[in-house]
Amino acid sequence: MSQPRKSAAAALAARAVSGGQNDWPPGWGFNSHGINTGRYIDPRFARLEHERLWMRVWQAAARLDEIPESGDFTTYEIGDQSILLVRIDASTVKAYYNACPHRGTALAEGCGHFGRARIICPFHGWRWDLTGRNQFVLERQEFCDGHLRDADVALKEVKVELFAGFVFINLDPDPEPFDAFIAPVRSVIEDLAIGDMHHYWWKSISVPANWKVAQEAFFEAFHVPATHPQLEKAGAEMIFGDRKDVEFSHRNVSYDVYPHGHGRFYGGKKTPMAGHVREDARKGDPVDDMAARLKLLVDGMDAMILQEDIDILMSLKGKPVPEGSSLGGEYMKALYARAAEQGRPMPKPVPEIIGMWGGEVFIFPNLMILPQAGNAMIYRVRPQGSDPDHCIFEILSTKTYPAAVTPPRASVERVTDIRDPEQVRLIPRQDLGNIPRIQKGLHARGMRHSWLAADQEKIILNMHRELDRYLGS
Ligand code: FES
Ligand SMILES: [Fe+2]
Numbered sequence: 001m002s003q004p005r006k007s008a009a010a011a012l013a014a015r016a017v018s019g020g021q022n023d024w025p026p027g028w029g030f031n032s033h034g035i036n037t038g039r040y041i042d043p044r045f046a047r048l049e050h051e052r053l054w055m056r057v058w059q060a061a062a063r064l065d066e067i068p069e070s071g072d073f074t075t076y077e078i079g080d081q082s083i084l085l086v087r088i089d090a091s092t093v094k095a096y097y098n099a100c101p102h103r104g105t106a107l108a109e110g111c112g113h114f115g116r117a118r119i120i121c122p123f124h125g126w127r128w129d130l131t132g133r134n135q136f137v138l139e140r141q142e143f144c145d146g147h148l149r150d151a152d153v154a155l156k157e158v159k160v161e162l163f164a165g166f167v168f169i170n171l172d173p174d175p176e177p178f179d180a181f182i183a184p185v186r187s188v189i190e191d192l193a194i195g196d197m198h199h200y201w202w203k204s205i206s207v208p209a210n211w212k213v214a215q216e217a218f219f220e221a222f223h224v225p226a227t228h229p230q231l232e233k234a235g236a237e238m239i240f241g242d243r244k245d246v247e248f249s250h251r252n253v254s255y256d257v258y259p260h261g262h263g264r265f266y267g268g269k270k271t272p273m274a275g276h277v278r279e280d281a282r283k284g285d286p287v288d289d290m291a292a293r294l295k296l297l298v299d300g301m302d303a304m305i306l307q308e309d310i311d312i313l314m315s316l317k318g319k320p321v322p323e324g325s326s327l328g329g330e331y332m333k334a335l336y337a338r339a340a341e342q343g344r345p346m347p348k349p350v351p352e353i354i355g356m357w358g359g360e361v362f363i364f365p366n367l368m369i370l371p372q373a374g375n376a377m378i379y380r381v382r383p384q385g386s387d388p389d390h391c392i393f394e395i396l397s398t399k400t401y402p403a404a405v406t407p408p409r410a411s412v413e414r415v416t417d418i419r420d421p422e423q424v425r426l427i428p429r430q431d432l433g434n435i436p437r438i439q440k441g442l443h444a445r446g447m448r449h450s451w452l453a454a455d456q457e458k459i460i461l462n463m464h465r466e467l468d469r470y471l472g473s
Helices: 003-014 043-054 178-191 211-216 233-240 286-301 307-314 327-342 426-442 458-471
Strands: 059-063 072-078 081-089 092-097 111-113 118-120 127-129 134-136 157-163 166-170 198-207 254-257 263-266 360-363 367-371 375-384 387-399 413-415
Touching (some): 043 375, 043 458, 081 166, 157 178, 387 426
Antiparallel strands (some): 081 092, 127 134, 198 387, 263 360
């Protein structure tokens, strides 16, 4: 590293303690230029996050698709806490600590259905209805001198809010209001029809990296030419070859940050649907070129863009693009026309929402929604137990379904090898290939902090600022 950068690093290290937490170790600080490595590798920092963030923040515990019918249940694990989520009726879900009040047995594991609307502990058979009211205590007269009250042994509730097809929970008995928490991103998520999306596939992966490292790999688009060279050939030729002066796609991406730690990035007017034509797609037949590009996403992810979308695009082949329109614009009209025929919900057809396609909305602390035309990919990342070096990384591919189709119940598949092409498609496999390497590098004693790009990595900085608001209070 050159001399001037060394002095910049020294100055950064000297200013590293941030957020007013002046008694914190220097490794836990950050400033607008970079994030200190202790925040990703220190077990004490992970413990602080557990107590002050995860036990107090609104977090997506489930999709409603996991529990579509009354009596369906699923469980959600965060750190050492297990939460039981139960569908009561069409509009009500309740969440309980997953513990029997008698001796503590976890009342459920995984996902399933409580037959006859009864929750029965497997140890001594105490029983509750779906609303958590006790119905049966074996040998009741033996407890509390025969004065055990139902209220003493009701299931202990956790706060719940339903939004956009998610079940959000908060373990704080007196949390900040959900409406205030979600307000900065509510309308964009509603207009993207995320609440109408249903299960297509869902995978859960144990990744050897801190949960923040894993999610921050998806907070910007400028990793695309190096990490996914097939998606940005010209950029890759500049990085890995001798090409100069390329039109980098990531420069077409805008980044916004919001209060409460949320953020988003998007192409806006620079998306193909808004008529933008990429430099490397100006050669052959425009429909074939666009289809070939979309196929990279179908084959590489099977999410966001699906084969059925390409079939609609191919129906435009040979048709002239009307004056004043574009291929992207015509494709969009065809997508909406097909959806209307099928009674399939779609995002609101306004420029601000169309411009979000191919971008991302981040909901603090750990949920990323990547929308497209009636499909969305969702990433959810959280710590695995209390280990700062491991996280649970999930990918949910979702879509809206035609009115005549009943969407399937969501069920998760566990990935056993992140390098296995049979289990993880190319694009997430490329991202997941880097993530453990980042974690490894963050342990290097010669590595004190990362460097942040002021605009393109500002969602990372905003996230850490909000994290410190929780950790410091
Ligand atoms: S531990 Fe549940 S009934 Fe005894
Ligand atoms: Fe990526």
